[in-house]
Every structure is written in C-alpha cells, then in structure tokens.
Amino acid sequence: MLLFNLLEQLEPSLKPKDTKIHLARFNGSERPINVFIEGRFDEWQLWQSRRNFSRQPA
Numbered sequence: 001m002l003l004f005n006l007l008e009q010l011e012p013s014l015k016p017k018d019t020k021i022h023l024a025r026f027n028g029s030e031r032p033i034n035v036f037i038e039g040r041f042d043e044w045q046l047w048q049s050r051r052n053f054s055r056q057p058a
Contacts, residue, residue, distance in 0.1 A: 003021065004016055004019075004021070007019075007021075024036075024041075024045075027044075027047070030044065032044070
C-alpha cells in the first residue's frame with residue numbers, strides 16, 4: 001500500500017495536490033522521532049531556513 005493511500009483511509013478529505021509529506025531525518029545529533037515524542041518537534045524544525053511547507057489556503 002502506498003503511504004498516501006493509507007493517509008486517505010485515515011482522513012478521506014486529504015488530496016495529494018493540497019498536501020506535502022515530510023519525512024524528518026537525523027540531523028547529526030537528534031533523531032526526529034525522539035524529538036517528536038518529547039514534544040519539541042516544532043522547535044527542532046526551526047533550524048530549517050527554506051519554506052518547505054507552503055500550500056495554497058483551502
């Protein structure tokens with residue numbers, strides 16, 4: 001099963017053209033899953049300088 005097919009099962013209103021899947025990677029010092037579980041994921045991503053998640057408003 002493709003990842004987006006699984007996501008559509010969980011949230012039928014999702015459309016590929018309106019979404020972007022982000023797969024966080026190890027940054028050399030911290031693993032993203034650990035940061036997420038600790039509740040620091042938003043802060044952890046602030047080091048990114050590019051606007052990778054812009055989408056048109058619905």
